Amino acid sequence: MTLGENIHLLGSYFQLYFIENNGMAFGMELGGDYGKLALSLFRVVAVFGLGYLLYDISRKKSSVYLIVALSLVLAGALGNIIDSIFYGVIFSESGLGTEAVLFPAEGGYSTLLHGRVVDMFYMELINLKPEDATWLPGFLFGGDGRFVFFRPIFNFADASISIGVAIILLFQKRIFESKPKPEVAENEQ
Numbered sequence: 001m002t003l004g005e006n007i008h009l010l011g012s013y014f015q016l017y018f019i020e021n022n023g024m025a026f027g028m029e030l031g032g033d034y035g036k037l038a039l040s041l042f043r044v045v046a047v048f049g050l051g052y053l054l055y056d057i058s059r060k061k062s063s064v065y066l067i068v069a070l071s072l073v074l075a076g077a078l079g080n081i082i083d084s085i086f087y088g089v090i091f092s093e094s095g096l097g098t099e100a101v102l103f104p105a106e107g108g109y110s111t112l113l114h115g116r117v118v119d120m121f122y123m124e125l126i127n128l129k130p131e132d133a134t135w136l137p138g139f140l141f142g143g144d145g146r147f148v149f150f151r152p153i154f155n156f157a158d159a160s161i162s163i164g165v166a167i168i169l170l171f172q173k174r175i176f177e178s179k180p181k182p183e184v185a186e187n188e189q
Contacts, residue, residue, distance in 0.1 A: 003094045012124045017153050020087075020094065020116035033114065040113040043081045050074045065171040072164030079157030080117050088115030119153045126150075 001007070006017040022029045022036065030039050054070045088110025094100035108115075126149035128136070133147055141147050154162075168175060 002097055002099050004096050012127060015122040016120050017122040019119050019153050021119045022116055036114050040084045043077060043084065047077050047081060050077065063175045065167055066175045069164040069167035072160045076157040076160030083117040084115050085113055086115060119155045122153045123150055124148050
């Protein structure tokens with residue numbers, strides 16, 4: 001696939017859409033080379049911190065929901081780090097109509113920690129024309145005149161991170177419930 005090319009799998013509801021993302025999840029980015037370097041280094045530090053946290057909570061036999069959720073976040077973060085660190089070194093520049101080459105003779109398009117992250121999934125869960133959704137405020141309609149719910153293009157890593165965070169939000173009562181303290185007998189006091 002070339003940059004910007006898409007393949008419809010389930011009509012417009014689910015598509016493979018190849019892009020290279022310079023920044024964070026859903027296309028957000030920090031400016032310039034220093035922003036990209038800061039983001040990559042933050043990811044590395046965050047993965048080590050998450051890895052230690054996951055080790056610690058699993059040792060303490062914390063909630064299975066929390067262990068699964070943090071494992072998903074860690075896996076997603078690792079996937080994005082691998083792309084960010086190595087993708088620019090091992091692939092040539094790609095563009096509209098130009099496929100990237102793996103291990104080009106002249107080297108990759110970037111240095112370590114400055115690579116892009118490949119995103120490839122696009123899902124238009126809701127796609128409405130203005131006449132079909134007069135109840136929606138006008139500012140929600142994009143430049144193409146349509147309201148599309150969930151426009152971001154994402155990858156497995158983004159989905160993994162999002163699912164992990166959703167598990168924490170949905171099951172927070174079970175995850176963070178306080179465990180009853182064992183009662184102390186009166187004669188032990």
